Amino acid sequence: MSSNRGQETASAIVETFKRRTRGSGEWDARAKRTMPGGDTRASSYYTPYPAYMVRGDGCHLYDYDENKYIDFLNNYTSLIHGHGHPATVSAIQEQAVRGTVLGSAAEVTVEHAEMLVDRVSSLESVRYCNSGTEATHLAMRAARAFMGRDVIVKMDGGYHGSHDYVQVNVQADTESEGLPRPRLTTRGVPSAVLEDVRIVPFNDLNALEDVLRAESAEIAAIILEPVLGSGGGVEPEAGYLQGVRQLADSYGVLLIFDEILTFRTDLGGLQAAIGVTPDLTSIAKFIGGGLPLGAFGGREEIMAPFDPTHAQTIPHNGTFNGNNITMAAGIATMKGYGADEVARINRLGQRLKEGFNRAFGEKGVSLRAVGEGSIIRVHWSQDRIRNAREGALAQAAAEELPRLLHMELMNRDIFSAPRCQFAISTPMTEGEVDRAVEAMARSLEVVMPYIEEQTPHLRRA
Ligand SMILES: Cc1ncc(COP(=O)(O)O)c(C=O)c1O
Structure with missing residues (x-):
């Protein structure tokens, strides 16, 4: 049964949020008349309602009530230069005048590809x-076509977007004894999908080898994020990704890296940093300069059938594929994100991680900040999290704490992903990072009565 101080703390945090964001609350009521839940993206929704952001400037966001936040959400890592990056804005303006999409082959698409x-x-x-x-959908199709096989091996807790074939164990299996069992993540996905997807835990080469040994003749590819993103910010153990590559080779299946989140951490993606070469890679987020874009590619022989003149072509369509304005924005953005900037914001990420961990220690809570590069994540345990199941169990045991911490940080002008993921952007300096660390320390003081009464296991002795 809930104690009063814990619940009072929770209510006070939510009430402060509501008081600061009255205008957003009114918009939310209006939005609910036309959209279920009043929003159109599950990952950016939070209760009691999401703040309505009306303007961005560099690394800052302003909401409808003119609260000014430091933007660590960064549209889920996709705004590497924050808001209104001058070169990207100019590229968009210049291209808009010439035409947003001309419905034909375009020089900008070639330049982006180069x-x-x-x-x-x-x-x-x-x-x-x-x-x-x-x-990821198209990378999987390329792999299946090349191999002439249907089965894909996916990680428990791996997230690859919202197409049907990856709606298996997006939420880690926290119930089965032993290895995770494949389960559809949402209603509305055909159960036939389960016939062609196998699930293994991240960081477990033995489990992967068992599946490959039993079924490699049916398996087209292994798909994985080099760091599990939505599955809890779980990092690969030393040698794990190299081991996956070796197993893929030994058993003759393809390896697909989903670098949609991790691509920003090194000029050549996380694969360059760790020295593992996948057969196919999917990329998205910042490469579109803040506009919607995805890319997939890899070995020339696997990609060759996407040539419309190929004897066994795979038709690949999309009204806005390679559209001019996104390509122009993406080129300007990538030009401004060279090796020096990658290294600089990675250092800021390290500073944020160390600062959070210092704050956790000083305030006596058993939380842990993790992450390499410019994406930092809070784990709801001090123990090392090896896979999505461990992360999900730790998060479930933290009850309302993630939500309350996220909201209290917003009350202190720090905007992160509701899952307490923080992405650095290039307009940030040590000043913004240190403000986030300070806000985390103060937020921990505010949530302490909740921790002490609802989740005492997170109090350090
Ligand atoms: C690792 C990973 N794969 C795939 C996706 C899906 O990308 P999108 O939201 O652009 O469809 C995401 C989105 O966050 C992601 O993080």
């Missing part, structure tokens, strides 16, 4: 679509 292929050594050949969802 930049990607130059940066990512595993990308011999690339094609464009309009989202990360499409990018």
Whole structure:
């Protein structure tokens, strides 16, 4: 049964949020008349309602009630230069005058492709679509076509967007004994999908080898995020990704890296940093300069059938594929994100992580900040989280704490992903990072009565 101080703390945080965001509350009531839940994107929704952001400027966001936030959500890592990056804005304006999409082959698409292929050594050949969802969907189609097999191996807790074949164990299986069992994540996905998807835990080479040993003749590819993103910010253990590559080779299946989240962490993607070369890669987020874009590519022989003149072509369509304005924005953005900037914002990420961990220690809470590069995540345990199941169990045991911490940080002008994920953008300096650390320390003081009474296991002795 809930104690009063814990619940009072929770209510006070939500009431402060509501008082600061009255205008957003009114918009939310209006939005609910036309959209279920009043919103159109599950991952950016939070209760009692999401703040309505009306303007962005550099690394700041302003909501309808003129609260000014430091933007660590960064549209889920996709705004590498924050808001209103001058070169990107100019590129968009200039292209808008010439035409947003001309419905034909375009120089800007070629230039964008050349930049990607130059940066990512595993990308011999690339094609464009309009989202990360499409990018993983098409990478899987390419793998299946090349191998002439249907089965895909996916990680428990792996997120690859919203197409049907990856709606299996997006939420980790926290109930089965032993290995995770494949389960559809949502109603509305055909159960036949389960016939062609196998699930293994992240960081477990033995489980992967068992599946490959039993069924490699049916398996087209393994798909994985080099760091599990929505599955809890779980990092690969030393040698794990190299081991996956070796197993893929030994058993003759393809390896697809979903670098949609991790691509920003190194000029050539996380694959360059760790020295593992996948057969196919999907990329999205910041490469569109803040406009919707996805890309998938890899070995030339696997990608060749996307050539419309190929004898066994795979038709690949999309009204806005390679559209001029997104490509122009993406080129300007990538030009401004060279090796120096990658390294600088990665250092800021490190500073944020260390600052959070210092605050957790000083305030005596058993939380842990993790992450390499410019994306930092809070784990709801001090223990090392090895896979999505461990992360999900720790989060469930933290009850309302993630939500309350996120909201209290907003009350202190720090905007992060509701799952307490923080992405650095290039307009940030040490000043913004230190403000977030300070806000985290103060927020912990505010939520302490809740921790002490509702989740005492998170209090350090
Ligand atoms: C690892 C990963 N894959 C795929 C996607 C889906 O991308 P999109 O939202 O552009 O469809 C995301 C989105 O957050 C992601 O993080």
